[in-house]
């Protein structure tokens with residue numbers, strides 16, 4: 364745990380984000396105390412723990428975990444960086460399919476919970492046997508991890524839920540793994556489009572047995588929805 368530090372630059376990134384956060388007029392399902400408690404934890408010590416390319420490399424299941432799943436390029440790594448106000452904690456990339464491992468991040472000192480950056484699915488250009496390998500890794504982890512408290516399934520707000528997303532949602536429903544849908548990159552669409560995709564996605568979530576009935580809309584770029592998502596993570600591990 365000596366490796367845990369407050370990331371340099373956390374302060375600056377926080378200031379950037381704070382102008383947007385909470386200024387979107389969104390109805391929050393969390394009260395001020397929950398938002399503040401979550402803000403504090405995410406502003407504190409967070410450190411990369413390890414990458415697990417295979418299940419046998421998973422860290423000891425010591426604390427609760429929250430996983431970030433979604434298509435390649437949907438914004439998983441950016442969202443982890445946004446939540447933690449650290450620009451370079453999780454590696455982001457313009458090259459989809461780069462992240463092939465489960466990446467674990469320790470939150471809190473003493474350790475409180477872990478964030479897990481999952482390999483992206485639906486990267487059509489990846490070789491077939493590699494795709495199959497990722498699928499096994501993702502499925503086995505999501506279905507078999509006792510300390511996994513919630514999976515956040517990220518959906519690009521420009522596209523909504525696609526066939527390839529339905530596959531993982533079906534799997535989570537079948538295995539009764541608790542998950543919540545999070546729209547990403549909302550800065551890229553108009554407010555009217557967001558309202559439309561939000562309603563459509565929420566209707567879909569309410570039909571799905573293992574899904575949280577409410578969805579969250581976020582932009583890592585603008586900071587929208589991040590305060591809420593921090594509270595949702597804390598609620599899941601609490």
Ligand SMILES: Nc1nc2c(ncn2[C@@H]2O[C@H](COP(=O)(O)OP(=O)(O)O)[C@@H](O)[C@H]2O)c(=O)[nH]1
Nearest residue numbers: 435436437438439440441455456548582583584
């Ligand atoms: N405009 C915008 N771009 C984003 C946002 N989140 C991620 N991106 C971009 O989308 C690309 C993929 O992001 P990344 O976090 O690496 O996706 P991952 O493959 O799911 O981990 C990168 O070029 C990011 O800069 C966002 O909220 N807004």
Ligand SMILES: [Mg+2]
Nearest residue numbers: 439440454462
């Ligand atoms: Mg990534």
